[in-house]
Amino acid sequence: DEPEAVFSKLANYAKSSICPGYIYPLFEAHRYVVTVRQFKEIYENEILRVASKHFSINEIINAFTDVDGKRNSSFHSFLDRMSR
Numbered sequence: 001d002e003p004e005a006v007f008s009k010l011a012n013y014a015k016s017s018i019c020p021g022y023i024y025p026l027f028e029a030h031r032y033v034v035t036v037r038q039f040k041e042i043y044e045n046e047i048l049r050v051a052s053k054h055f056s057i058n059e060i061i062n063a064f065t066d067v068d069g070k071r072n073s074s075f076h077s078f079l080d081r082m083s084r
Helices: 003-015 024-038 040-054 056-066 077-082
Strands: none
Touching: 024 040, 040 056
16 A cells, blocks of 8 residues: 555665665575475475375365366465465
């Protein structure tokens, strides 16, 4: 609702010498996402291993598929659903 206030706060993060002019937390978030994508299969296997200890197989299958039973394309949608 107040873009001026938001951008003035973000401007402080753009002073980083690591990535001048770019909002450093966004740079870190981007780097993290790229890393996660590179190791997607490893992360998914680990999530399945841990999830199998806490959720039923039906809950896990539902988290990995959409209403039509097709695999979700968004990697973190599983985490979003399970964290609710």
